[in-house]
Amino acid sequence: MVAVAITPEHFGLDHDSELLRFSTAGSVDDGKSTLIGRLLYDTKTAFEDQLQHVEDVSRRRGDVRTNLALLTDGLRAEREQGITIDVAYRYFATKKRKFIIADTPGHVQYTRNMVTGASTAALSIVLIDARHGLVEQSRRHAQIAALLRIPQLVFAVNKMDLVGWDEARFRQIEAELREVVTRLDVHDFVVIPISALTGANVVERSTEMPWYAGPTLLHHLETAPVATDRNLSDARFPVQWVIRPQSPESEDAHDYRGYAGQVAGGVLRAGDEVVVLPSGVTTRIAKIEQHGVTVEAAVPPMSVTIHLEDNVDVSRGDLIARPHNAPVVSQALDAMICWMTDKPLAPRGRYALKHTTRWTRAIVDEITFRLDVNTGEQVAADGLGLNDLGRVKLRTTTPVIFDPYARNRTTGSFILVDEATNTTVAAGMLL
Amino acid sequence: MLLFSGGKDSIILLRLAEKAFRPARFPFPLLHVDTGHNFPETLVYRDRRVAELGERLIVASVQDSIDRGRVTEERGPRASRNRLQTTTLLDALEEHQFDAAIGGARRDEERARAKERIFSHRDEFGQWDPKQQRPELWSLYNGRVKRGEHLRVFPLSNWTELDVWEYIRLEQIPLPEIYFAHRREVFERDGMYYAANPYVQLLPNEAIRTETVRFRTIGDMTCTGAVRSGARTLDEVIAEVAAARVTERGATRADDRFTEAAMEDRKREGYF
Numbered sequence: 001m002v003a004v005a006i007t008p009e010h011f012g013l014d015h016d017s018e019l020l021r022f023s024t025a026g027s028v029d030d031g032k033s034t035l036i037g038r039l040l041y042d043t044k045t046a047f048e049d050q051l052q053h054v055e056d057v058s059r060r061r062g063d064v065r066t067n068l069a070l071l072t073d074g075l076r077a078e079r080e081q082g083i084t085i086d087v088a089y090r091y092f093a094t095k096k097r098k099f100i101i102a103d104t105p106g107h108v109q110y111t112r113n114m115v116t117g118a119s120t121a122a123l124s125i126v127l128i129d130a131r132h133g134l135v136e137q138s139r140r141h142a143q144i145a146a147l148l149r150i151p152q153l154v155f156a157v158n159k160m161d162l163v164g165w166d167e168a169r170f171r172q173i174e175a176e177l178r179e180v181v182t183r184l185d186v187h188d189f190v191v192i193p194i195s196a197l198t199g200a201n202v203v204e205r206s207t208e209m210p211w212y213a214g215p216t217l218l219h220h221l222e223t224a225p226v227a228t229d230r231n232l233s234d235a236r237f238p239v240q241w242v243i244r245p246q247s248p249e250s251e252d253a254h255d256y257r258g259y260a261g262q263v264a265g266g267v268l269r270a271g272d273e274v275v276v277l278p279s280g281v282t283t284r285i286a287k288i289e290q291h292g293v294t295v296e297a298a299v300p301p302m303s304v305t306i307h308l309e310d311n312v313d314v315s316r317g318d319l320i321a322r323p324h325n326a327p328v329v330s331q332a333l334d335a336m337i338c339w340m341t342d343k344p345l346a347p348r349g350r351y352a353l354k355h356t357t358r359w360t361r362a363i364v365d366e367i368t369f370r371l372d373v374n375t376g377e378q379v380a381a382d383g384l385g386l387n388d389l390g391r392v393k394l395r396t397t398t399p400v401i402f403d404p405y406a407r408n409r410t411t412g413s414f415i416l417v418d419e420a421t422n423t424t425v426a427a428g429m430l431l
Numbered sequence: 432m433l434l435f436s437g438g439k440d441s442i443i444l445l446r447l448a449e450k451a452f453r454p455a456r457f458p459f460p461l462l463h464v465d466t467g468h469n470f471p472e473t474l475v476y477r478d479r480r481v482a483e484l485g486e487r488l489i490v491a492s493v494q495d496s497i498d499r500g501r502v503t504e505e506r507g508p509r510a511s512r513n514r515l516q517t518t519t520l521l522d523a524l525e526e527h528q529f530d531a532a533i534g535g536a537r538r539d540e541e542r543a544r545a546k547e548r549i550f551s552h553r554d555e556f557g558q559w560d561p562k563q564q565r566p567e568l569w570s571l572y573n574g575r576v577k578r579g580e581h582l583r584v585f586p587l588s589n590w591t592e593l594d595v596w597e598y599i600r601l602e603q604i605p606l607p608e609i610y611f612a613h614r615r616e617v618f619e620r621d622g623m624y625y626a627a628n629p630y631v632q633l634l635p636n637e638a639i640r641t642e643t644v645r646f647r648t649i650g651d652m653t654c655t656g657a658v659r660s661g662a663r664t665l666d667e668v669i670a671e672v673a674a675a676r677v678t679e680r681g682a683t684r685a686d687d688r689f690t691e692a693a694m695e696d697r698k699r700e701g702y703f
Contacts, residue, residue: 049677086564088545089538091591100589112566119568245455256454262570291450303450340566354571415571422575424565 020226023102023117023150026127027137031158035127035196036090036103039218042203045092087117096222111373111387112340114141115427118148119413122226125154125217130163130193134176140373142177146184147336147389147429149406151228153181153189156217161195165208183376188228192217230300231408235266235274236327237298237320238356238401238411243305258289258305259314261357264410265403266322268298268306275323276314278399282323283310300410317358319401319411327403327411333362333394334431336371336405339384341418341425345392346383351425355400355414362416366393391431405429432524433533434703435461435488437473437480438649439595439606440535440587445484446604447586448533460487462532464520466512467494468630468651476607491523508632511653517701521557524581531574531582534703539591540679543695549588555579557701583703592647592679596669611668612645612660623656647672647679 026032037054039045090101102117104110118124126141128134138155145153155177163169174191181189192201193212200206203218215223240261268274272285287307288298298304306320314320321327339345345364353362368391370381384390405412416426433448435441448457463477481488493512496502501522502515524532538545548564550572565573576582587595599606616627618637625631627639630653644657645668662668694702 086546086561089589090545091539091589093591093593098591116566116568120570241451243452243455260451291453352575354573409569413569413571415568415573417573417575422573422577424568424573427566427568 019098019100020123020221020224021100021102021121022123022125022221023104023114023121024125024127025104025114025117025141025144026158027129027135030127030129031196032103032127035125035156035158035194035202036101038196038199038202039101040090040092042199043092043094043218087113094218094222099221111140111144111389112338112427114144115148115338115340118144118150119427121148121150122229123152123154123221123224124150125156128155128157128173128177130157130159130169130173133173134180136374139180139375142180142184142186143371143373143376144338144389146186149185149229149409149429151188152224153186154217154220155189155191157191157193158196160193160200160206160209161198165193165200165206167209167211170209170212190214190220192220229409231265231403232299233266234325234327234403234408235268235272235320235322236264236403236408236411237261237268237306238264238358239314239316239318239320240357241316242314257311258307259320260303260305262303263298263300264356265300265408266325268304268320269296270294273323274308274320275326276308276312277319277321277326277401278329279313279318281310281312283308283312285309317356319356327401329399329401331396331399332365333396333400333402333414333428334368334391335394335414335428336389336391336431337384337416337426337428339386339388339390339426341423342386343418343425344383344385345388345390345426350419351416352419353394353396353400353414353416353428355402356411358398358400360400361397361419362394363396364392365395368392402430404431432459432462432489432527432529432531433457434535435463435477435481436535436649437463437469437477437607438535439599439610440537442480442604442606443587443590443595443598444533444535445480446602449484457486459531459533460489460527462489462491462523462529464516464523465490465492465494466516466651467492468512468628468653470607470609470626470646470649470652470655472607472609473649489523489527491519493519495519496522508634510631511651513651513654514697514702516703517557517697520703521701524557525579529581530576531584533584533586535587536583536585536703537587537590537592537595541694543698547583547585547588547698549585550574551583551585552576553581553583553701557581559583559698559701561695561699592675593669593672596665596672600665600669607649609646609649612643612663614641615644615657616640617642617644617657624659625656626652628652 024032088103092099104114104117124145128138157170157173170193177191193209194201194217200208201216205216238261239259243258243260245256270285270287274285275282285306286309288295289305347364347367349364351362353360367381369378370388370390372379373389403411412430414428415424418425433444493515496519497504502518536544546561548567552565616639617624618627618639624644642659645660646657662671
């Protein structure tokens with residue numbers, strides 16, 4: 001067998017440097033769908049049949065201009081009401097990069113969709129209407145982006161055409177944003193004045209705002225670093241599947257026992273001493289392979305099969321780590337959660353909990369506080385309702401093997417599921 | 432169960448399943464919903480690929496559904512079995528008590544599909560409710576269903592048509608030959624070329640002629656159009672896809688053209 005050094009670039013399509021996943025959030029009528037339509041249109045990603053369709057519908061509805069928002073609003077109800085209800089995923093590419101957009105609705109009742117879109121994003125664009133400046137929703141969007149630890153934030157101050165391309169107005173909003181951001185744990189953010197309607201500073205540099213010297217929105221998206229949230233220091237391998245051929249076709253397969261999964265952190269190499277959790281048994285990595293080809297090292301987000309030197313007991317849901325850098329193994333969890341369903345979270349509530357590849361059951365021991373997402377205040381609460389964010393203490397029936405979310409977004413996140421309806425009711429970030 | 436049609440997206444699913452489960456067998460069978468109106472080349476490919484993999488294939492036949500009176504054949508020159516497939520699929524899910532169907536649909540294909548979850552819930556009638564979808568966070572998929580319900584699972588959700596072709600090239604995956612340019616007898620209808628076939632009646636103004644075409648998608652012969660193309664190799668196809676100005680379904684699928692929300696309507700009923 002040939003040993004090949006493999007880098008994340010070799011792994012499928014999730015190229016490290018070439019793919020940026022970003023989410024967009026804004027209030028109703030901030031022009032978010034128009035902005036995305038503009039990005040698709042100006043990068044010539046929107047196809048002729050889609051544009052023809054949008055033009056036809058715009059004309060039928062009596063819109064003055066072609067309504068680019070129709071490029072993204074896909075469901076019948078959305079088109080009828082002119083709003084975005086659900087997260088929509090859009091794809092476009094330039095010569096420099098591929099992009100995946102999670103377009104999320106801005107209204108308070110759709111906070112859960114914003115959290116959903118933000119959970120996989122490396123960058124988030126928050127739209128602000130230049131006429132209205134910072135509103136409650138802008139603060140909430142920034143707060144959620146910070147909570148979900150999206151590495152980079154872009155505030156797009158939209159509708160500059162409607163404030164006469166006024167620099168003073170922009171600077172005032174920029175200063176307010178700076179103040180909001182310093183109170184949040186956000187490290188990397190930019191503020192860009194745009195008009196999604198006219199296209200100013202979206203793809204093409206605006207001639208109306210000579211006072212702005214920064215990048216256009218697209219240029220920023222093309223050059224922003226990606227994968228800055230990827231943890232390369234703590235080796236973490238949640239076992240997803242145990243591969244044991246039941247009817248071996250060859251003698252080779254007879255003793256085959258591989259542990260398949262996606263690397264969640266660090267670098268794993270053949271020969272490394274590892275610990276299997278929760279059992280705590282130590283052994284060494286004998287071999288790492290991808291579809292029968294041996295690889296020297298595995299890093300996130302590679303999906304690989306690991307072989308261990310000793311015949312130890314490993315099942316789905318176990319986690320392989322390094323003995324001197326092991327994650328927390330505990331049945332007591334302290335977490336921030338976003339509540340996503342009508343029926344409120346109550347103390348003593350019981351839920352199914354999924355964390356990495358492991359299911360367990362959890363009971364709510366305490367609601368420590370509710371977070372007012374508009375002010376950042378911590379408020380005493382005896383329940384959490386739809387779209388509320390709050391801190392809770394949970395107890396689980398079996399140990400959870402985790403890192404704080406701030407350290408690793410994969411091993412630090414979980415979902416709660418209602419056992420009666422099987423609906424996902426909460427997103428959780430471990431502290 | 433994994434839905435395998437012999438089309439390029441489900442061909443990729445098979446490769447991903449090999450990567451996930453080999454050297455063991457897949458922990459699920461393959462299912463083909465056979466309308467009886469397939470391209471013969473697709474069926475040849477399907478059977479060869481299944482034999483190579485040594486996996487189990489279940490064929491659910493729309494003809495059976497018609498014979499058993501579950502559905503009624505459409506009549507006339509525009510008759511298609513496209514919509515009838517939904518019943519055949521739902522019956523197969525129930526008969527085999529499958530709780531998940533892995534499919535090759537992508538979000539870039541169509542407006543309604545852009546809103547779909549990777550693990551997408553179906554109620555006991557097989558229906559999709561786009562307004563009541565489960566939130567899907569990080570890579571934490573919720574695969575829990577009650578008896579009688581099922582999930583549609585779409586691993587290729589975030590792939591684009593170009594991604595699919597580039598992956599086929601990267602992995603050197605063989606395809607049915609009709610994806611590449613070839614001489615074929617076709618007729619023109621609604622601005623699309625259809626393969627001359629025994630299942631469609633020509634309208635009075637339509638005539639058969641020979642063109643050099645290829646297919647961007649492979650569905651039924653009755654509703655899948657071809658595009659004029661000289662792309663005979665993977666590299667030529669990729670160059671053509673990269674330069675394409677019309678979506679693959681817009682160019683070649685009559686089944687999406689009924690109404691503004693044709694796909695959403697069919698998905699609500701339980702279509703792929």
